[in-house]
Amino acid sequence: MQTSTKSPEFHNVSEQITQSTVDSISQYASPAVWSDAEVRRVLNTGISLDKRVILLLASAEGRASQADLFPWLDHGVRSTFNKRLAEFHRKRFIETKAYGADVQLLPPGAEVAAK
Template identity: 40%
Template sequence: MALDPKRAFDALPATLAADLLDTFQQVVKNFAEHRWEPSELNGGKLCEAAYTILKGYFAGIYDARAHKPANMVDACKKLESESGPRSARIQIPRMIVALYEIRNNRGVGHAGGDVDPNHMDATAVVYMSKWIVAELVRLLHGLTTDEATELVDALVEREVALVWRSGDKRRVLATGLTLRKRTLLLLSGVTEAPEADLLSWLEQRRPSDYRAKVLRPMHKERLIEYDQDAGTVALLPPGVDAAEALIRELDTRR
C-alpha cells in the first residue's frame, strides 16, 4: 500500500476530512460494540460529509465542513449532470441515497422474524459506509479498488502501527505482550474473527491451551463473545475499552 492511510484525505480541508473520518470511525466502533441503533444514525452524518466532498470535487473547491442539503435525494440526483467519472456522478451518490434512506426511514415498522432487524440495518450501514469511503479515496487518488479498500481497512484498524496485515495474514508487531493482549489487538480492528484465524495469526500450535487459558477466561470476564459452536470470537464493549486502553498505552511507549 503506497499511500499512507493518514494522508488518504489530504486533498480536503482538515475539518471536512475529520467530519468524514470521525463519523466513519464511530460507525465502525458502534457496530463492533453491537450498538446497532447508533450505527444507523451515524450513517446519515457520513452521507452529509460524502455529499459535501462530491460537491466540492465537481466545483473545484471544498467547503470547510460537511453540510446537509435541503433535499439529499434531489441534491445527489443533480450530480448526475456533472462531467466526470461515473463513480462520482452516479454510483457514490446513489449509494449515499440508499444509506440515507436507511438512516431516516428504518427506525420503525420492524416486526416479526428471527433476525434482529437493527442488526441487519447496521450491517448494511457499516459496509455501505466502508464502500463509500473507499470510493472517495479511489476518486481522490486514482487508486485501484483493491488499493482503496486496503487503505480503508487500515483506517478502520487504528492499531495499524501495532498490527501488520497482508492479505489474510496478521501479526502483532509489538513484542513482549501476553496472548491476552495480542488477542485484544487483533480483535480490535474487526467486528468478528473466526477462531481458526486467531490461532493462525497468533501461531498457536496448541488450540486447546489457547482456548483454556485465553478465550474461555476472556469470555467469562465478558471481554469477548466466544461462540464455541460457531467457532467465532468478537469483542464485547468491555473488551473494546480494554483494547482501546492497551492501544493508548502502547502508543505512549513509541
C-alpha cells in the same frame, strides 16, 4: 487582481510554530497490528497472549473466526488459546458460541484494546 502567496490562516504565525505544526501532523506512528490479505500479526513481540488476542480482534473490526485468530497469534498451543478464549468469555471481553465459532469483541474487551 493581485493574489497573495501567504495563507491568511498563517499570516501572523511564526515560522517555528508553523514548522512545529507540520512536524506534529506528519510523524509516522507504527501500527500495533500488521496485516495483509491472509494474516495479521501484533508487531510488539513483548505483548502478552491475552493482549495479542484482544488487539487482533480489534484490528479485524471486532470479529474473527477461531480458525483465523489462532494462526494469527503464532502461538502454537491450541489448548492454551482455547482456555484464554473461555476466560475472556467469562469476563465478557468476547462473545463466542462454541469451539471453532466466530469470536466477537465486546465493549469491555474493546476498552482493554484501547489502553
